[in-house]
Amino acid sequence: MSEPLISVKDLTIRFRTDEGLVTAVENVTFDINPGEVMGLVGESGSGKSVTAKALMRLNAGNTRYDPKSRIILNLPDGPVDVFSLKRDAELRVVRGGAVSMIFQEPMASFAPAISVGKQMIEQLLIHTDLSKAAARDLSIEMLDRVGIPDAARRFDQYAFEFSGGMRQRAMIAMALSTRPRLLIADEPTTALDVTIQAQVIDLMKDLVSEFGMAILFITHDLGVIAQTADKVAVMYLGRIVEKGTVRQVIRDPQHPYTRGLLSALPKLEDLEAKLTPVPGDIPSPLDRPAGCVFQTRCPVAIPGRCDRDVPDDTNLSGGRSVACHVVADSVKQGMT
Amino acid sequence: MSQFIQFAMTRAFLALITLLTVSLIVFTLMELVPGTCAERYLAFKNTQGSQITIADIKAEERRLGLDRPFVERWVKWVGNVFIHGEFGDSCILRLNINQLLADKFWISLGICMAALILSYAIAVPIGIISASSNNAFVNNSLRFVSYLGLALPNFLLALIIMLFSTVFFGDSLTGLFSKEYRDAAWSMAKFGDFLSHAWLPVFILGWSATAFALQTVRALMLDEIGKLYVTAASARGVSGARLLWRYPAKHSLGPVINSLGFDLNRIFNELPIVALILTLTEAGALLFESLARSNDQQLAGAIIFLLTASIVALNFFTDILLALIDPRVRRGMMG
Numbered sequence: 001m002s003e004p005l006i007s008v009k010d011l012t013i014r015f016r017t018d019e020g021l022v023t024a025v026e027n028v029t030f031d032i033n034p035g036e037v038m039g040l041v042g043e044s045g046s047g048k049s050v051t052a053k054a055l056m057r058l059n060a061g062n063t064r065y066d067p068k069s070r071i072i073l074n075l076p077d078g079p080v081d082v083f084s085l086k087r088d089a090e091l092r093v094v095r096g097g098a099v100s101m102i103f104q105e106p107m108a109s110f111a112p113a114i115s116v117g118k119q120m121i122e123q124l125l126i127h128t129d130l131s132k133a134a135a136r137d138l139s140i141e142m143l144d145r146v147g148i149p150d151a152a153r154r155f156d157q158y159a160f161e162f163s164g165g166m167r168q169r170a171m172i173a174m175a176l177s178t179r180p181r182l183l184i185a186d187e188p189t190t191a192l193d194v195t196i197q198a199q200v201i202d203l204m205k206d207l208v209s210e211f212g213m214a215i216l217f218i219t220h221d222l223g224v225i226a227q228t229a230d231k232v233a234v235m236y237l238g239r240i241v242e243k244g245t246v247r248q249v250i251r252d253p254q255h256p257y258t259r260g261l262l263s264a265l266p267k268l269e270d271l272e273a274k275l276t277p278v279p280g281d282i283p284s285p286l287d288r289p290a291g292c293v294f295q296t297r298c299p300v301a302i303p304g305r306c307d308r309d310v311p312d313d314t315n316l317s318g319g320r321s322v323a324c325h326v327v328a329d330s331v332k333q334g335m336t
Numbered sequence: 337m338s339q340f341i342q343f344a345m346t347r348a349f350l351a352l353i354t355l356l357t358v359s360l361i362v363f364t365l366m367e368l369v370p371g372t373c374a375e376r377y378l379a380f381k382n383t384q385g386s387q388i389t390i391a392d393i394k395a396e397e398r399r400l401g402l403d404r405p406f407v408e409r410w411v412k413w414v415g416n417v418f419i420h421g422e423f424g425d426s427c428i429l430r431l432n433i434n435q436l437l438a439d440k441f442w443i444s445l446g447i448c449m450a451a452l453i454l455s456y457a458i459a460v461p462i463g464i465i466s467a468s469s470n471n472a473f474v475n476n477s478l479r480f481v482s483y484l485g486l487a488l489p490n491f492l493l494a495l496i497i498m499l500f501s502t503v504f505f506g507d508s509l510t511g512l513f514s515k516e517y518r519d520a521a522w523s524m525a526k527f528g529d530f531l532s533h534a535w536l537p538v539f540i541l542g543w544s545a546t547a548f549a550l551q552t553v554r555a556l557m558l559d560e561i562g563k564l565y566v567t568a569a570s571a572r573g574v575s576g577a578r579l580l581w582r583y584p585a586k587h588s589l590g591p592v593i594n595s596l597g598f599d600l601n602r603i604f605n606e607l608p609i610v611a612l613i614l615t616l617t618e619a620g621a622l623l624f625e626s627l628a629r630s631n632d633q634q635l636a637g638a639i640i641f642l643l644t645a646s647i648v649a650l651n652f653f654t655d656i657l658l659a660l661i662d663p664r665v666r667r668g669m670m671g
Contacts, residue, residue: 056571061470088575096573109568111583113662123572158663174572 003074004031005181005214006055006099012066013050013059013238021064022285024050025238032182037208037215039229039246041222041261045282047238048218052184055216056094056101057082073098075181097127100175104187106167110159116143117155120174127178142173146203165196169203176207183208184216189224201228222265226250234258237282237293244320254322257294292325300326343666344656351652358644359417363410366637372402373427373634380428423638433638439522440622441642443512443530444611448603450538452596455545460592463553464585467561478550485547490606494540494613509536510615537610541603549599553592560584586661593658597651604643 013025025047032038040048053059055071071082075098085091093099103109110116117139124135136155143151146169159167168188175183185204189197205228208215217229225232226246233243234257242255253259260278267273280297283289289296295306306325313321314328371379374396378388397403401412416422423433466478501509512533517526560566561584569583608623610616623639625632659666 058567058571091575092573095571095575101568101571103564103568105564108564111565111569111587112664113587114582115663119569119572122574126573158667160664161667 002033005034005036005074007031007070007072007074008051008055009070009072010066011051011054011069011071013047013054013069014064014066015060016062016064019286023238023288024285025054028235028238028240030233030240030243032214032216034181034214035208035212036231037217037229039225039232040216040218040235041220041225041232042235043220043282045237045285046235048235049186051235052101052186052216052218055082055182055184056099057085057091058095058101073182092126096123096175096178096180098181099184100178100180100182101184101186102168102171102175102188104190106164106171106191107159109171110167112158112160115156115158116162116170116174117157120155120177123174124177139173139177142177143170146170146173146207147199148173164192165199168192168196168200172200172203172207176211176213179211180213182214182216184218186218187220188217190219190221197224204228222250222261234261237288238285239293239323241294241324242320242322244316245318248318248320254316254320254327255294255324256298256300256326260297260299292323302326340659340666343659347652347655351648354648355645356414358648359414359641360410362637362641362644363413365640366633367406369633372397372400374400374402376427377430417641423641424634426632426635428632429635433635436635437622437638437642441639443534444604444607445642445646447534447537448541448600448607450534451541451545451603452600454538454542455549455599456592456596458542458546459549459553460589463550464557464580464588467554467557468580468584482547482550485543486551488544490540490544491609491613493543494536494610497536497540498613509533512616537607537614537616540610541606544606545599545603549592549595552595553588556588556591557584560588590658590662590665593654593661596654597647600650601643601647 008031009029011025011028012023014021014023028047028051030038040051042048050059054065054069065083069083073080073082073094075093080093080098082094085094111119117136120139120142121132121135124130124138125132128135130138140151140155143154148154148166148169154162154166154170159170162170168191172188183204188204189200192200201224204215207213215228217225219225229246231243231245232249233240234249234255235241236257242249242253242258249258250262253262257278260276263276264278266275278297279299283293283296289307291305291307291309292298292301292311295301298306301307302325309325311323311325311328313323314331315321316327316331374393378393378396382388394403401409404412413424416424421434423437425431426433426436429436462478466475469475498509501507512530513526514529514533517529520526563584566579566583570579574583623636
C-alpha cells in the first residue's frame with residue numbers, strides 16, 4: 001500500500017495550567033491515506049479538537065507536546081515533520097497550504113469587518129503565486145463551485161450578510177481554494193439546520209472526489225460519520241479507544257464505550273425503543289482515571305485490572321483495533 | 337460612495353438637530369436662573385449707590401428685549417449663535433462675550449484635544465502590543481504606570497511637578513504665556529511660548545486619560561484575540577504583524593473610537609482644577625466663575641453651548657470614522 005498522507009504517532013498533548021500539567025490527548029496514533037475520509041468521534045472534552053489543532057500547530061501557548069509525538073505529512077516533494085516547523089513561514093504548509101481547516105461556527109470564523117472576498121484573496125496571496133486579479137477570479141469561481149448564487153456580488157459582502165448555510169459553504173470554498181491535501185473539518189455541520197447539514201455534507205463528499213483530498217472529519221454525531229467517512233476513530237478522554245472502518249465500527253462495535261454511544265442514538269425503525277445513555281459523566285481531565293480511561297463508566301469493567309493497567313490496542317481482523325482488556329481476553333480465549 | 341456621502345449628510349443633519357436641541361436646553365437653563373439680566377444689573381448698580389425704580393427695570397428689560405416671548409428670544413439667540421457666531425453681551429460684566437472668551441475657549445479646547453490625542457496616540461499602539469505580548473515584566477510595568485495614572489488625582493500630580501520644578505529649576509511652570517507675550521497679538525513667537533507652557537497641562541491631563549484608554553484598549557484586545565476568527569485566520573497562514581493589526585487590532589478599535597467624545601468631556605471637566613493650580617486662564621475656570629460666583633447666565637450658557645457643540649462635532653467625526661472601519665455600522669446606519 002502507498003504511504004499514508006498524514007501519519008500521527010503517539011501524539012500526547014498536555015496543557016500547562018495553574019493546577020499543573022493537564023493531559024488532554026494521550027498516545028493517539030492514526031493514519032489517513034490520500035483521498036480518505038476519517039471520522040474522529042467523541043464527546044466534548046474527549047480531545048478531538050485539540051488533536052486536530054495539533055496537526056496545524058494551532059494550540060495555545062501553554063501547550064506542551066510530548067517529545068515522543070510524531071506527525072508526518074507525506075507531500076509530493078517529500079515528508080514534512082510537523083513538529084520540526086518553527087518559523088511562521090515554515091508553518092504555512094500546515095496552515096492553509098497542504099492542510100486547511102473549517103470550523104464549527106462559520107459566523108465566528110470570518111473576521112466581521114473584512115469582506116469574505118478580501119479574506120479569500122489574502123489566503124491565496126499567502127500560499128500561491130497568483131496575482132491579485134487571478135486570486136479574485138479563482139475565489140469567485142470557488143464560491144460559485146460551492147453553490148453560492150451570484151458569487152461575484154457575494155464576494156464583496158461580509159459574513160454577517162450571508163445565511164448560515166452560505167457561510168459554511170464560503171468557509172469550505174475558502175479552505176479548498178489553495179487545494180490542500182488534507183481538510184480538517186471540526187464539527188462543520190453542528191451549527192446548521194438538518195436540511196442544510198445534508199447539503200453541506202453532500203457538497204463536501206463531491207469536493208473530496210473532485211479534488212482528491214483527504215478529510216479528517218471531527219464530530220460527536222455518529223450519524224454524520226456513517227454518511228461520510230471511510231474509517232472512524234472513537235476518542236474518549238484523550239485516547240482512541242476503538243478504530244476501524246465505518247462499517248465495522250458502526251455495525252459491530254467492540255469497545256464498551258462505542259457500544260454505549262451507538263445505543264444512545266435514537267433508531268428510526270423502532271421509535272418505541274428506549275434510549276440507553278452512557279451512564280455517568282466524562283471525568284475532568286484534571287483527574288484522569290488510572291488504568292483504562294473509561295473504567296469509571298464501563299458496565300463490564302474488571303475490578304483490580306481495568307482500574308490499574310492501561311489496555312493496549314488489540315488488533316482485530318480487517319485492520320480494526322480496540323483498546324480494552326475485556327475484548328483482549330475474549331480474543332485470547334477465541335485463539336486457544 | 338454616493339451612499340456614504342448620503343450617510344455623512346444624514347449624520348451631519350442629525351448633529352445639527354442635536355445642537356438645536358442642546359441650544360434650547362441651554363437657553364432654558366439660562367432662563368431658569370432666578371432674576372433676569374435687567375434685574376441683576378440694576379441690583380448691581382444699586383449696590384454702587386444709585387437709586388433704582390421698577391420703571392428703570394422695565395425700561396432695561398425692554399432695552400434688552402426681555403419683554404418678548406421666550407420662544408422669540410430663543411430663536412434670536414440661536415440665530416445669532418448659528419449665523420454670526422455671536423453670543424451677545426455678558427449679563428454682569430456688560431462686555432461682549434465673544435471678546436471676553438476670545439482665545440480662552442479655543443485654548444481650552446486645544447489643550448483638551450491635545451491631551452486626548454496624546455493619550456490615544458500612546459494607548460492604542462501600546463495597548464495592542466501589550467495585549468499580544470506574553471512578556472510579564474512589560475505587562476506588569478505598564479499596569480503599574482497606568483494604575484498610578486488612574487489613582488493619582490490630577491491636582492496632586494500638578495502640585496508635585498510644580499514643587500519639583502520650583503525647587504530644582506526655580507520656575508513654577510505656571511501660566512500659559514510668559515509675561516512679555518501675555519497681551520501680545522498672536523505670532524509665531526507667542527505660539528512657541530504658548531507651546532513651551534502648554535505641554536504641562538497637556539501632560540497632566542493626558543496621563544490619566546492615557547491610563548484609562550490603555551486599560552480599555554488592552555481589555556478589548558484580549559477579548560478579540562481569543563475569538564475564533566483570529567484562530568481561523570492563523571489557520572489560513574496569516575501570521576505576525578499582519579495577523580495582529582488586521583484581525584484583532586482592527587476589530588477592537590470600534591468601541592475605542594466610540595468613547596472619544598465621552599473622554600473629551602471627561603478631560604474638559606478635569607481641566608478647571610488643573611488650570612486653577614497652574615493659574616491658567618481658560619474657559620473652564622471662567623465657566624465656574626460665571627456659574628458659581630457672579631451668576632452670569634449669558635456667559636455660562638455660551639461656554640456650555642460651545643463645549644457641547646465640540647462634543648457633538650467630535651461624535652459626528654467618530655461616527656464617520658466608525659462607519660469607515662466597520663461595515664456592520666455602515667450597513668446598520670444606511671439600511
